[in-house]
Amino acid sequence: MKGESTTNDAVLKIDDLRTYFFLAEGVVKAVDRVSMKINEEETLGLVGESGCGKSTVAHSILRLIRQPGKIVGGEIWFEGQNLLKRSESEMRKLRGSKIAMVFQNPTSSLNPVFTIGSQIAEAIKLHQNVQKHEIKEKVIDILGKVGIASPSERMKDYPHEFSGGMCQRAMMAMALSCNPKLLIADEPTTNLDVTIQAQILDLMRILRKEFNASILLIGHDFGVISELCDRIVVMYSGKVVESADLETIFKSAKHPYTKALLESIPRINIERERLHVIPGDVPELIKPPSGCRFHPRCEKATEVCAKKEPAIIEIKKGHEVACLLYS
Amino acid sequence: MNSRLHTNSKKKNEKVHRPSRATRLFIVWRKLKKSKLAIAGFGIVLLMSLVALLSPIIAPYSPDSPSGSSRMPPSMEHIFGTDNLGRDMLTLVMYGARISVYVGIATVLIEIAIGLSIGMTAGYFGGIIDEILMRVADVVFTLPMLMMVLLAISMFEVRSINIIILVMAILEWPLMSRVVRSEYLSLREATYVEAARSMGASNLRIMVRHILPNILSVMIVLATMDIPWFILLEATITFLGFGDPMSSSWGVLLERGFPHMSTSWWIITFPGLALLITSLGFNLLGDGLRDALDVKVRE
Amino acid sequence: MPETILEVENLKKHFPIYGGVLRRQVAAVHAVDGVSFDVRQRETLGLVGESGCGKTTLGRTILRLIEPTSGTALYMGRDIFKLRGKEMRKLRLEMAMVFQDPFASLNPRMTIADIIGEPIDIHSLAKGAEKEKRIMEVLERVGLTPYHLYRYPHEFSGGQKQRIGIARALAGNPKLLVADEPVSSLDVSVRAQILNLLKDLQEEYGFSCLYISHDLSTVKHMSDRVAVMYLGKLVESAPVNDIFNAPLHPYTKALMSAIPVPGQRREDRIILKGNVPTPINPPPGCRFHPRCHECKPECAKDEPQFIEAEKEHFVACHQERGH
Numbered sequence: 001m002k003g004e005s006t007t008n009d010a011v012l013k014i015d016d017l018r019t020y021f022f023l024a025e026g027v028v029k030a031v032d033r034v035s036m037k038i039n040e041e042e043t044l045g046l047v048g049e050s051g052c053g054k055s056t057v058a059h060s061i062l063r064l065i066r067q068p069g070k071i072v073g074g075e076i077w078f079e080g081q082n083l084l085k086r087s088e089s090e091m092r093k094l095r096g097s098k099i100a101m102v103f104q105n106p107t108s109s110l111n112p113v114f115t116i117g118s119q120i121a122e123a124i125k126l127h128q129n130v131q132k133h134e135i136k137e138k139v140i141d142i143l144g145k146v147g148i149a150s151p152s153e154r155m156k157d158y159p160h161e162f163s164g165g166m167c168q169r170a171m172m173a174m175a176l177s178c179n180p181k182l183l184i185a186d187e188p189t190t191n192l193d194v195t196i197q198a199q200i201l202d203l204m205r206i207l208r209k210e211f212n213a214s215i216l217l218i219g220h221d222f223g224v225i226s227e228l229c230d231r232i233v234v235m236y237s238g239k240v241v242e243s244a245d246l247e248t249i250f251k252s253a254k255h256p257y258t259k260a261l262l263e264s265i266p267r268i269n270i271e272r273e274r275l276h277v278i279p280g281d282v283p284e285l286i287k288p289p290s291g292c293r294f295h296p297r298c299e300k301a302t303e304v305c306a307k308k309e310p311a312i313i314e315i316k317k318g319h320e321v322a323c324l325l326y327s
Numbered sequence: 328m329n330s331r332l333h334t335n336s337k338k339k340n341e342k343v344h345r346p347s348r349a350t351r352l353f354i355v356w357r358k359l360k361k362s363k364l365a366i367a368g369f370g371i372v373l374l375m376s377l378v379a380l381l382s383p384i385i386a387p388y389s390p391d392s393p394s395g396s397s398r399m400p401p402s403m404e405h406i407f408g409t410d411n412l413g414r415d416m417l418t419l420v421m422y423g424a425r426i427s428v429y430v431g432i433a434t435v436l437i438e439i440a441i442g443l444s445i446g447m448t449a450g451y452f453g454g455i456i457d458e459i460l461m462r463v464a465d466v467v468f469t470l471p472m473l474m475m476v477l478l479a480i481s482m483f484e485v486r487s488i489n490i491i492i493l494v495m496a497i498l499e500w501p502l503m504s505r506v507v508r509s510e511y512l513s514l515r516e517a518t519y520v521e522a523a524r525s526m527g528a529s530n531l532r533i534m535v536r537h538i539l540p541n542i543l544s545v546m547i548v549l550a551t552m553d554i555p556w557f558i559l560l561e562a563t564i565t566f567l568g569f570g571d572p573m574s575s576s577w578g579v580l581l582e583r584g585f586p587h588m589s590t591s592w593w594i595i596t597f598p599g600l601a602l603l604i605t606s607l608g609f610n611l612l613g614d615g616l617r618d619a620l621d622v623k624v625r626e
Numbered sequence: 627m628p629e630t631i632l633e634v635e636n637l638k639k640h641f642p643i644y645g646g647v648l649r650r651q652v653a654a655v656h657a658v659d660g661v662s663f664d665v666r667q668r669e670t671l672g673l674v675g676e677s678g679c680g681k682t683t684l685g686r687t688i689l690r691l692i693e694p695t696s697g698t699a700l701y702m703g704r705d706i707f708k709l710r711g712k713e714m715r716k717l718r719l720e721m722a723m724v725f726q727d728p729f730a731s732l733n734p735r736m737t738i739a740d741i742i743g744e745p746i747d748i749h750s751l752a753k754g755a756e757k758e759k760r761i762m763e764v765l766e767r768v769g770l771t772p773y774h775l776y777r778y779p780h781e782f783s784g785g786q787k788q789r790i791g792i793a794r795a796l797a798g799n800p801k802l803l804v805a806d807e808p809v810s811s812l813d814v815s816v817r818a819q820i821l822n823l824l825k826d827l828q829e830e831y832g833f834s835c836l837y838i839s840h841d842l843s844t845v846k847h848m849s850d851r852v853a854v855m856y857l858g859k860l861v862e863s864a865p866v867n868d869i870f871n872a873p874l875h876p877y878t879k880a881l882m883s884a885i886p887v888p889g890q891r892r893e894d895r896i897i898l899k900g901n902v903p904t905p906i907n908p909p910p911g912c913r914f915h916p917r918c919h920e921c922k923p924e925c926a927k928d929e930p931q932f933i934e935a936e937k938e939h940f941v942a943c944h945q946e947r948g949h
Binding site for chain 3: 199257260268
């Protein structure tokens with residue numbers, strides 16, 4: 001454990017990020033002035049429903065946004081440099097080596113015509129100065145580390161011969177093969193069975209210790225997020241609505257959306273006759289509600305909420321909320 | 328348009344607004360209007376159809392007897408000039424529309440009839456029937472179209488436009504039937520079909536209410552794009568000398584105008600232009616219909 | 627003793643796999659391999675399991691959307707699988723299904739009125755004004771308004787589409803509702819609406835529900851009793867609190883311990899080794915034995931029987947027999 005990490009030691013710092021998609025029907029402000037930071041060896045959970053912008057944040061960090069999307073503003077600081085100002089070739093050197101990403105659908109994220117071993121080897125070859133015979137050693141080593149039995153045999157398999165859980169392990173092997181500083185995991189267990197999910201979460205805990213990486217874990221399942229994360233950022237409709245450490249979010253969340261969401265999901269450990277209902281539907285990003293994006297569905301909404309967009313306010317150290325109730 | 332209807336709509340007691348079948352058509356029309364190209368296509372098709380229908384009334388002269396001296400260039404009296412026998416070209420082109428448009432539509436209708444029945448039969452029964460029908464389709468599909476058509480026509484003593492139509496339709500059905508069959512097979516597995524089955528819907532009901540409407544919309548698009556294909560095919564057949572000399576389709580006009588191409592360009596050019604524009608019109612319309620008929624494309 | 631409305635006995639569904647030049651049957655997917663259970667009046671039986679366990683196939687087989695390979699299913703005393711043509715169609719009015727994907731389960735070319743009215747039409751329950759009245763009633767009961775009647779599915783959100791699907795299922799006043807993952811395709815903030823709705827409707831209409839899902843938290847909320855499936859067989863079934871608080875079967879125990887709990891870090895996890903095997907060649911003896919941490923030699927040889935270990939608590943395991 002590194003002892004010198006302070007709150008100024010952010011591995012990644014996102015400032016006022018704006019990523020918009022320019023469609024024929026209009027502009028979709030997928031990420032609209034979002035800020036957050038991840039410290040050394042910290043695991044940050046980014047939670048939200050579909051359309052909230054969390055995946056877009058991840059893709060923006062790695063500058064993987066393609067037409068009709070465009071990063072139109074903000075800064076992303078990594079290792080003292082603004083990633084949004086780096087050239088494409090510099091970004092390519094970063095991707096897979098310093099910042100690695102694991103995706104939601106492991107089977108389709110792997111190239112079906114190459115063996116698992118060769119795909120991992122390619123990642124290693126690209127970013128490390130290693131001799132040919134050493135590469136094979138490294139591949140076997142990392143496959144073993146992610147819990148794949150008989151790695152020297154399994155590395156010759158193709159993705160379709162791997163189960164969902166194994167594919168996800170393979171993806172992690174690829175991501176970790178070059179010892180990244182930051183691992184972005186975008187809904188890594190969403191499509192996996194519960195028992196396999198438990199395996200993968202366990203694996204991530206072990207790997208986190210071994211590789212000393214910071215993790216940005218993206219998802220919509222609060223349970224999964226709780227497993228690994230130190231701090232949580234909640235997003236809704238392109239904006240950050242609340243951010244705090246794990247315990248605070250669950251015990252004393254302040255934003256009406258966060259509170260309502262936590263009360264509306266069925267919980268194993270809490271008996272509820274009826275679930276708390278959030279009325280209405282998730283808004284379409286093409287025409288978001290005016291003012292606070294959550295106001296049409298919010299119990300506590302007042303007239304002002306429809307007119308004024310709330311700014312992010314720090315109500316306690318480490319606990320920020322974007323809600324007019326608190327300003 | 329406000330595309331999401333909120334569950335807690337305040338219009339609780341609003342009179343129920345009931346769109347009937349006509350409105351469904353209206354929705355398609357509205358979507359079609361959005362594309363300028365589609366409207367252009369529709370306009371052309373409409374124009375040509377009207378010309379075809381009304382030619383006896385609106386044509387300036389008679390198509391059979393000469394109305395001027397032969398091979399006169401375009402002028403005020405004869406906007407498209409006259410042909411080698413002194414007949415007015417504009418009139419001839421208008422009357423030509425009758426035949427050509429008729430050819431296009433008639434052939435497509437027969438093609439639809441054959442393609443629909445064979446495709447649905449193959450899909451519905453599956454197994455050996457499906458295998459046989461599809462293999463036959465494959466064979467017919469691979470035959471060189473033009474050659475076969477010419478061959479078939481030359482077997483008949485009489486050259487009539489209807490024979491040509493029949494031959495074209497009989498040789499062109501494989502594609503349509505394949506499309507119908509694959510649409511049928513995929514629609515059959517749709518979740519909403521499964522839902523209907525779970526409610527106790529009979530096979531007939533599923534076929535009529537759930538499957539056919541979707542197949543038809545695919546076929547309409549295909550058919551619209553096939554019409555110009557058949558018109559051109561007929562023109563080609565005629566141009567090559569296998570046509571019906573008694574008819575006066577654009578193909579016949581092209582054939583007649585060919586020998587005079589260098590001296591009197593207008594005899595071949597205007598029928599050629601009419602052909603081109605009509606083809607374009609149907610293609611644009613078909614393209615626009617594809618989007619307009621797709622329920623999921625937003626307005 | 628609550629009346630049993632559905633009694634399933636030794637239900638099997640095998641899907642043949644053809645191979646070779648002559649396309650003979652070379653193997654079979656034992657999707658459902660001998661399942662027996664019952665569903666009582668007005669109760670919700672939760673059916674859980676992971677991918678490949680056969681729960682979805684089971685749901686569809688009970689509604690005879692898929693024909694069973696063998697076994698019986700007594701609905702109100704009559705074997706569903708022995709009914710023919712007309713009789714079966716009449717029965718379908720009493721058994722309805724809510725599908726996982728609300729988008730795919732509604733015909734995009736039909737208006738909401740037509741969609742909901744379809745069961746009424748098929749069984750000629752009502753016509754004209756009477757029919758419209760029935761449709762409006764059920765529409766309002768699921769939280770939509772007459773304003774929505776003549777719109778098309780694509781104009782609605784996921785949650786609303788699922789309400790329409792539920793309205794359609796209720797239009798025939800069913801006695802048994804099979805819900806196959808009804809909320810997994812919906813946004814998290816919308817799920818509560820649908821779950822509460824289903825519970826309310828069950829209260830009001832009095833139907834029984836077979837709730838199929840892989841999401842254990844939801845199943846716990848909705849069910850009175852829960853049955854756990856693994857690789858085509860039932861491994862445990864019990865009242866909901868017993869299953870979650872005092873599971874007997876090692877698989878159930880692992881399943882329960884694997885559930886991530888919001889706000890908590892589970893330290894006591896049972897992590898299963900290996901992957902879920904395929905139902906094509908299930909392991910001999912107890913199907914779970916290769917991954918079981920309580921496995922003993924007999925587990926690999928004999929298949930355990932599904933027996934009542936405690937009151938209302940059934941389990942199929944050689945080692946765990948209850949107290």
